Amino acid sequence: MPPDSAPPDxxxxxxxxxxxxxxxxxxxxxxxxxxxxxxxxxxxxxMSPGHIYHYFENKEAIIAAIVAQDLEHVxxxxxxxxVACNMKEAMVEHVADGVARNLEPRTAGLNLEILAEAxxxxxxxxxxxxxxxxxxxxxxRTLRDMRRASGHDDDEATIAGxxxxxxxxxxxxxxxxxxxxxxxxxxVVRLFQGALRDLLSQNP
Amino acid sequence: MPPDSAPPDxxxxxxxxxxxxxxxxxxxxxxxxxxxxxxxxxxxxxMSPGHIYHYFENKEAIIAAIVAQDLEHVxxxxxxxxVACNMKEAMVEHVADGVARNLEPRTAGLNLEILAEAxxxxxxxxxxxxxxxxxxxxxxRTLRDMRRASGHDDDEATIAGxxxxxxxxxxxxxxxxxxxxxxxxxxVVRLFQGALRDLLSQNP
DNA sequence: GCAAAAATAGAATGTTTATTCTAGAATGAC
DNA sequence: GTCATTCTAGAATAAACATTCTATTTTTGC
Numbered sequence: 001m002p003p004d005s006a007p008p009d010x011x012x013x014x015x016x017x018x019x020x021x022x023x024x025x026x027x028x029x030x031x032x033x034x035x036x037x038x039x040x041x042x043x044x045x046x047m048s049p050g051h052i053y054h055y056f057e058n059k060e061a062i063i064a065a066i067v068a069q070d071l072e073h074v075x076x077x078x079x080x081x082x083v084a085c086n087m088k089e090a091m092v093e094h095v096a097d098g099v100a101r102n103l104e105p106r107t108a109g110l111n112l113e114i115l116a117e118a119x120x121x122x123x124x125x126x127x128x129x130x131x132x133x134x135x136x137x138x139x140x141r142t143l144r145d146m147r148r149a150s151g152h153d154d155d156e157a158t159i160a161g162x163x164x165x166x167x168x169x170x171x172x173x174x175x176x177x178x179x180x181x182x183x184x185x186x187x188v189v190r191l192f193q194g195a196l197r198d199l200l201s202q203n204p
Numbered sequence: 205m206p207p208d209s210a211p212p213d214x215x216x217x218x219x220x221x222x223x224x225x226x227x228x229x230x231x232x233x234x235x236x237x238x239x240x241x242x243x244x245x246x247x248x249x250x251m252s253p254g255h256i257y258h259y260f261e262n263k264e265a266i267i268a269a270i271v272a273q274d275l276e277h278v279x280x281x282x283x284x285x286x287v288a289c290n291m292k293e294a295m296v297e298h299v300a301d302g303v304a305r306n307l308e309p310r311t312a313g314l315n316l317e318i319l320a321e322a323x324x325x326x327x328x329x330x331x332x333x334x335x336x337x338x339x340x341x342x343x344x345r346t347l348r349d350m351r352r353a354s355g356h357d358d359d360e361a362t363i364a365g366x367x368x369x370x371x372x373x374x375x376x377x378x379x380x381x382x383x384x385x386x387x388x389x390x391x392v393v394r395l396f397q398g399a400l401r402d403l404l405s406q407n408p
Numbered sequence: 409g410c411a412a413a414a415a416t417a418g419a420a421t422g423t424t425t426a427t428t429c430t431a432g433a434a435t436g437a438c
Numbered sequence: 439g440t441c442a443t444t445c446t447a448g449a450a451t452a453a454a455c456a457t458t459c460t461a462t463t464t465t466t467g468c
Binding site for chain 2: 030031032034035105108109111112113115116117118119120125128129132133136157158160161162164165167168169170171172173174175176178179180181183184187188190191192194195198199202
Binding site: 013016048 | 444445446447448449
């Protein structure tokens with residue numbers, strides 16, 4: 001449950017809202033944002049089509065809510081990772097998790113759907129970008145501390161660049177899982193660990 | 205009547221077909237595969253909606269053609285790259301082009317659209333996968349030669365893994381260009397070059 | 409020039425869509 | 439229990455959509 005800042009709503013409404021979001025998640029994953037219809041979502045959510053409009057202004061609002069919900073998960077994960085990973089080797093150990101998560105077909109599909117929608121829907125783009133900003137800030141602090149601790153003195157641009165490279169690598173796995181579903185995950189993990197080590201200990 | 209099963213030879217037909225594909229490309233880029241309508245495509249292509257069905261059986265066939273066309277460009281690029289890049293440093297030099305190309309918003313948007321569609325449309329998935337197979341084979345040969353020339357003896361799995369890492373890095377840039385449109389391209393190029401050098405010269 | 413064939417437009421079709429409207433059922437306050 | 443409020447269903451609406459049909463124009467082979 002996201003710790004919503006919204007005023008205390010009747011619990012009934014919250015349950016209903018959650019049902020809609022769950023159903024919409026399923027439909028969006030399998031049909032895409034524009035391939036899934038309100039009728040379909042309402043059937044899976046166990047309510048009438050019209051009733052959905054008591055909780056969401058329109059279909060775009062449902063899309064936005066799904067995107068926000070999904071990114072909040074990522075945000076929470078990033079935050080917890082920051083606490084656990086003050087050291088380089090700890091990060092390297094987490095690579096296996098990160099690779100597995102990003103290769104998961106269901107995750108990959110919805111992520112790509114979100115990005116494609118963000119590429120043409122400014123509202124969704126803003127949600128995606130603001131979540132990314134938070135992730136980058138958090139990862140940036142971790143990275144700067146780590147590099148300082150090992151004697152390097154990087155400028156901001158280099159830190160930001162490292163984050164982009166890291167992010168591109170992991171986010172690129174979604175693309176890889178679609179294009180080459182039979183890729184050898186273990187080898188990828190091994191090489192990712194090597195690349196990460198090199199990236200984090202390189203001289204400027 | 206369904207369209208002629210054999211594409212007509214006359215150049216007239218080819219021009220018309222190309223017009224449709226060009227218009228469809230524009231529409232798909234700005235609205236997505238399912239957001240773009242035949243009416244819209246036909247308007248931009250300068251013909252009637254019904255006429256499109258003389259060249260394509262249905263909308264999915266247009267999507268498939270666009271996907272195939274796009275991937276053929278990538279394929280051609282990969283092939284030319286293989287000729288030019290027998291050496292590591294030559295590849296490193298091409299990083300800047302590769303980064304710029306993958307960060308291009310128009311390219312990135314359509315690529316993400318294609319991947320999202322491939323995640324749920326088996327027909328499109330097959331096109332994408334077969335193109336990727338060709339790219340991997342070509343890059344694999346290049347990489348193996350390069351590594352042998354510098355005294356390394358890798359097994360197939362390692363070569364395949366290197367390709368996956370490389371591909372993930374570059375393909376991940378599409379995601380980055382959406383999530384963080386203001387990223388510093390030059391720094392990313394510099395760090396990509398370093399990462400590429402490390403990846404290609406690491407010991408097994 | 410002239411028929412046969414191909415190319416094309418544009419209206420017609422039938423379905424699907426998001427969204428709104430209307431009215432009935434559940435719930436809770438007192 | 440009664441009444442006001444909130445939920446909820448399902449029909450109604452109006453637009454959009456992919457696709458097909460029909461008729462007209464253009465091209466081509468001769």
